[in-house]
Amino acid sequence: MSRPDTNLLHSLSTELSQRLKDVLNQALLGFIRPNSVSQFAQHASGLEKFREAIAQRNSNDDTEFLRSFREFAPTTNYDPYKPFMAKFFVTPCKSSDVKNLFAPGLPYCLAVSSTTSGKAPKTFPIYRPALHLLHHPLYLSLRHSEGSTLSPSSLGFGQALKIDFEDGHSSKVLPVCSVTVGFLRMQMNWHVEHDRDRIDLWVPGKNGPYAISLVKSYRAFFILNTLFALANRRVTTIRFLFASVFVNFLQYIEDEWTLLIDCIEKGIIPDTENLNYLREPLEKHFTPNPLRAAELREIGPPGIRGFIGITGGPAAASVPKARQLSKVYYSTDGQRRKVTHVLGPSVAIEAPCYGSSECYIAVPYFNGNPNTDFKVVPVDGVTEYLDVHSNEPSERVLSAWELVTGGHYEPVLTTRNGLWRYRNGLWRYRIGDVVTVKGFAPDDGLPVINYLHRRDGSLGLAYGSTCTESQLTNAIVSASTRWIGQIIDFTVVADDRDTPVTYGYLVEIGGGIGKDAKMATQQTFEDLMTNDEYHMAFWQGRARKPTIRLVERGTFTEYRR
Known part of the structure; x- marks a missing residue:
């Protein structure tokens, strides 16, 4: 678009x-x-x-x-x-x-x-x-x-x-x-x-019943939202607060695809944890739909026309992954098929706003790039x-x-x-x-x-270097795209396993590791050297090259749970 x-x-x-x-x-x-x-x-x-x-x-x-x-x-x-x-x-x-x-x-x-x-x-x-x-x-x-919007949110x-x-x-x-x-x-x-009087309600404008919004388990919350969304043919737009959480959502679709389709076919709520009194009101709103299940088995994971969520700051690392998340599924004829793009290049990605818990500051400026440009109102x-x-x-x-x-x-x-x-x-x-x-x-x-x-988002290290959040993010996103693979999520810590201390990246990727992945450290280092403080500290022997460690798939999802 x-x-x-x-x-x-x-x-x-x-x-x-x-x-x-x-x-x-x-x-x-x-x-x-x-x-x-x-x-x-x-x-x-x-x-x-x-x-x-x-x-x-x-x-x-x-x-x-x-x-x-x-x-x-x-x-x-x-x-x-x-x-x-x-x-x-x-x-x-x-x-x-x-x-x-x-x-x-x-x-x-x-x-x-x-x-x-x-x-x-x-x-x-x-x-x-x-x-x-x-x-x-x-x-x-x-x-x-055209269609409806999936916007998972708690009401508890x-x-x-x-x-x-x-x-x-x-x-x-x-x-x-x-x-x-x-x-x-x-x-x-x-x-x-x-609150208890409305437990059986379907919230107006939502893709699922009120009971979903009270689920406390992270995994169960997303699986149930996914279940009701897949059962609804009219969902064309997804709205999450952060793009990185949306990537977690896509992983649940991939990991639980067979379970979700079986539940839609039979009209059952899966045995997820901590549902307790919420199971009965959820079951009231979910009926068997074998035709929809057959359709999903044939077409694979559904296409999405639009995504709305925060894609700036560290969440920017998840955008390439959201656009190119490969999936493998089996159609009704038994053929193994692969979907390369969940959000293809034609899908519009927009940020809902710029603001904080304290105040709504700015709205997307649609005469520019609504993913990055915000008009202060x-x-x-x-x-x-x-x-x-x-x-x-x-x-x-x-x-x-x-x-x-x-x-x-x-x-x-x-x-x-x-x-x-x-x-x-x-x-x-x-x-x-x-x-x-x-x-x-x-x-x-x-x-x-x-x-x-x-403004205070830099990781200050013992040698006095203070690379900013955006510098640290841009360096790893660029290096991973070229050498490692698509990032699901990452964080940066002070790596003091050797001296002098340095920036240590913990990175989770989707798919296989690039054959020249070790080159990522050098590229990340060269990008960080554009920061004058880091550059000076390195040449004075007070800093060393950053380190990059890959963590197991699901590490960040488990942390959020």
């Missing part, structure tokens, strides 16, 4: 810059005014100067209010929010202690971050918006696709917190879950207390920026109209109150990513960005 050429502007005209400034100022004002009465805004020590400024100036003047924010609101990380979040976990938890904590009212749930940054998970409140905003097409609509949660109201008789239960689970449950207006939050190459000790915060095409920046988020998808009242929150500005959209001047890597 061909992509249109980008039409981005290299710089903003005076008129477009002013229009962008007006839009972002209005959005920012709409976020910080309501949130300025929250407990966090009123008591956080980091916002003391901001509070003093608005007290001394005319706080009703929008221009003065915004100027006070830009002059005196500092950048923040998670630390200032921790003591406020701790109030939710006190027993008993009183509503007066947590009401208006970060935004007006009480939250619908507490969202736990995904920990993709490699750090401990963080918890944020998510406040319920007006119901119609949960169905806003900006977030929920996929590009037109790990913990439920009780909040007692002042009357001493009533209470509210908050689920502690992922952002995705919280959003889906809000969209359907589900309350924790009634001021919907869930207003994004400001830190120049990662700036020599200013204060790291001056930049607005979108101050950005330069080709510049490298760290996004800084100020998020909405209780009026949209992510509602957690963050003030100039640093997410630690590095993005580059590709240009500006010609219709509204909003920046279009590409994700590069984590």
